[in-house]
Amino acid sequence: MSSDNYILVADGSSGSPDLEQQMASRMVRAFEIFKERQRKYGSTNISKRGPVGVLVRLDDKLARLDNSVMRGAAETADETVQDTCFDIANYAFILDICRAGMWPGWEVRRG
Numbered sequence: 001m002s003s004d005n006y007i008l009v010a011d012g013s014s015g016s017p018d019l020e021q022q023m024a025s026r027m028v029r030a031f032e033i034f035k036e037r038q039r040k041y042g043s044t045n046i047s048k049r050g051p052v053g054v055l056v057r058l059d060d061k062l063a064r065l066d067n068s069v070m071r072g073a074a075e076t077a078d079e080t081v082q083d084t085c086f087d088i089a090n091y092a093f094i095l096d097i098c099r100a101g102m103w104p105g106w107e108v109r110r111g
Contacts, residue, residue, distance in 0.1 A: 008027060026089075029086060030089045033086050033090065034090045043104045046106065047103060047106040051098045054094050058088065058091045058095070061087050061088045
């Protein structure tokens, strides 16, 4: 396991330093949420079903987002629109990790 640490640098190279700072702060928060959820739930729930399971969870999150944003449903105390957005971002990364064969306990199945 690598002990690499990563630093997000909002240096303005995109042409929008303020937007870079907004993105970087959200990426850091999404990573913190990922670590919290891993401590709480572990990785086996993903390793059982791999990408298909991730897509199901993503669909659940998108439906929740649709209800909250598009239909005006109230946020709940246990999940805000912002929480849902962070979960969607994390599931996208988890899907990529599964497809790369790097998720613990998941083997890429081809064919």
